[in-house]
Amino acid sequence: MTPKFKAAAARRTSRVAADHRERSFDVAYRKLRELIVRGRLSPGSRVVEADIARRLEISRTPVRSALHRLQQEGYVVAYRTTRQARLAVAPLTKEDSRELYWIVGHIEGLAGRLLAQQDEASRAHVVERLLASNAELSKLAEGGSGDPSRIFDLDMGFHQVLVDSAAGPRLSAIHAAIKPQTERYWRLYASAITDQLGKSVEEHAHIIEAIERGDADAAERAIQLNWQLGAERLARVIESLGERGSW
């Protein structure tokens, strides 16, 4: 195969079938966020560009981009804010968890409000997906089997449906930026969650019912309540753990 031909073929495929090569700073962002969320980078520990770059085997440039974004979203904080910032993984505190859950609850509540105001046909479609999602959760709750990651993903999916089907681009963007941070706290009480799962399923049922009725106020309240109760469950666990800022 001549080089020329090969080049032409490559160009054609890149135009038609998406070449799945990702930008380095997207990869860095994704991996770093994963490391933080899963606790492989301890809350409060310093984050040094060069270290991350070595770890991910790329240069500092894309790492910088990723860190800027993570900082803006709140996964990483600058604990010295003179000309040269020093970054650290954001600590997990009771106050922060309270504000985080409160905000997410209200953001999703707004999405639910919009959703409940849509016409009946659209709502019926969404309700179907919500029911399916909640049924899976219910099955897990009864089984008592507990892969916490699976539970989180399912719960996350349920809430994602709410946002995707109603929120505009801006609200979706805000939601996408802050919602995943709840996972950091979720993992704190992952073991204690299975017995609480049944309650969550119940709360979801209330949400679905309000949307089905097209009752915007009720839908918003139900979603807020779901998050508020989640925050309280979380607070109890944090309390019992003795609120250590880092681990």
Added chain:
Amino acid sequence: MTPKFKAAAARRTSRVAADHRERSFDVAYRKLRELIVRGRLSPGSRVVEADIARRLEISRTPVRSALHRLQQEGYVVAYRTTRQARLAVAPLTKEDSRELYWIVGHIEGLAGRLLAQQDEASRAHVVERLLASNAELSKLAEGGSGDPSRIFDLDMGFHQVLVDSAAGPRLSAIHAAIKPQTERYWRLYASAITDQLGKSVEEHAHIIEAIERGDADAAERAIQLNWQLGAERLARVIESLGERGSW
């Protein structure tokens, strides 16, 4: 203060105060945002890193940082999202303005809710500042004099007091990221605003009164209403301008 800390602090301040230089990417962010908000970069027009870098007389590196942030906040959008992004100034549309004002109204509404739940002493202090701020606006409204920038700054200041005195760090950050974008739309009807100013002053009075009473629901609603009415005033102006995406 122990001698140790005092000496260290003195050394630090003396060195920092000597040259209070700002990081280039902070300057770039500020200047670029200003250019976009004031319309010197037309909505929809392409944004090229090298051009901006030449214009600000710095290298592309800090410009890139600034653009990433502006993109995340919504001032700039990627209109081709393959491996190489092409950026453009976010266009001003009726839909976007509606979502923007709606979100800001709800965010600030939440801040107002928190504020109204504080103890009476704190509230009284804030109410004082709000009254002072609104009094200035009222004076401008009566005078009919109309430096629109001054009006915007005053109105912005009023709302800023609400957020600063009640919202936690996360809510404040979200607010700080999206609120300034309303100025882009505000400027569209800056000329037609002076006669509407009286109404805004009245709406502010309702907000203040609800906070003074400590009525959280009423405070939240009043703030939401203020923004909703603002959005409607804006929509009328956009309508009359024929909704041209760029100018």
Added chain:
DNA sequence: GAATCCGCGATTGTATACAAAAAAGGAGCG
């Protein structure tokens, strides 16, 4: 004359070199 292909300039993404600044450490002095 229209569609397609090719090549080149324009533009973004990445790596690296360099500058500046913060922190860490160590010698000297009391």
Added chain:
DNA sequence: CGCTCCTTTTTTGTATACAATCGCGGATTC
């Protein structure tokens, strides 16, 4: 032993060189 000043090391911010890719316009072919 503690404090201060100075040097050294670590780490961030900026500039620049290089690579990859996008898009446009002209050439080619039928």
